Amino acid sequence: MQLTIERAALLKALGHVQSVVERRNTIPILSNVLLSTSRDALALSATDLDMEIIDETPGRVDQPGQITAPAHTLYEIVRKLPEGAEVELRYSGEDPRLTIAAGRSRFNLPVLPAGDFPVMSSDGLSSSLSIDTVDLMRLIDKTRFAISTEETRYYLNGLYLHTVVDGGVTKLRAVATDGHRLALAEMLAPEGAVGAPGVIVPRKTVQEARRLLEDAGETVELQVSAQKVRFAFGRAALTSKVIDGSFPDYVRVIPKDNTRILTVDNALFAQAVDRVATISAEKSRSVKMTVESGRIVLTVRNMEAGQAVEEIEVDYDGEPFEIGFNARYLLDVCGQIKGETAEFRFADPASPTLVLDPVDADVQYVLMPLRV
Missing domain, CATH: 3.10.150.10 (DNA Polymerase III, subunit A, domain 2)
Structure with a gap:
């Protein structure tokens, strides 16, 4: 694998994916980011087994390939490189290290095989709806503060996204509660929302999705199933498991x-x-x-x-x-x-x-x- 890429583009893509990586991991490969090159782009992927973030950024690819490297270390290296730098990434297969070169700087990082990297399937994501980015940000911002942090009632550790019919009008509603307070925000349901299953989106997924929304375009593609949810932000995408449980009958409260x-x-x-x-x-x-x-x-x-x-x-x-x-x-x-x-x-x-x-x-x- 060999490619040249602008430092700003690489930093932005790494910033999108590396935050999902836990600082401490018992499984070494989960500390790494998967780097995959195609004709004219670099795809980056990171996961914690419950959530996966993928982003793609253009680059000049001289030799396609795949490898994984330590996510946080790679991010810090690129962050500290000079602005405007051209970054070269090289991995030959003969040397078990990834070379990062920019100007007079050279770094070598240990790697793990790309074949060992877990990939989250997006099968079964049947319901698809397109939501205005500003509207989705509003739903999250108005409610996420009330998400519970108590692990005992795990079904409250997320944001309940579902559709309701109110006065003959179908609405997309977000609800969060920790048992002491409740926050509810809603909007007119976008096309495709009717019939979509209600899902409890985990707290960490909500935080990562909100962060990615800052760099999203005008609309976000949301796909849901009873087991997973996927947010597509142009070149970037976040796929996550949902919380397996029943959200309480909050309307009574x-x-x-x-x-x-x-x-x-x-x-x-x-x-x-x-x-x-x-x-x-x-x-x-x-x-x-x-x-x-x-x-x-x-x-x-x-x-x-x-x-x-x-x-x-x-x-x-x-x-x-x-x-x-x-x-x-x-x-x-x-x-x-x-x-x-x-x-x-x-x-x-x-x-x-x-x-x-x-x-x-x-x-x-x-x-x-x-x-x-």
């Missing part, structure tokens, strides 16, 4: 009859919560909200750090009550509100609270209260 409605300036509220939470206990991060006509009082009491109180003007004229929330969860939700105000809908201090964005009717957030 979303309040329908919360009649105590409070509207608050979102930025001012987030800043006040952040300030009073400075002295909250690290474990619970609880903030008490005393809701009264025209105002709320935020209070944090910590036996060791002291007390913080802040008052904010709000639009509310119902009965007074007290309720508590995890400050970090409040701030996460406030960070997703794109309008100037946030709308809180309460039932009672022990029931879930619904948070809405007045300028985006296609998102909903649910927060479970804490005892205060």
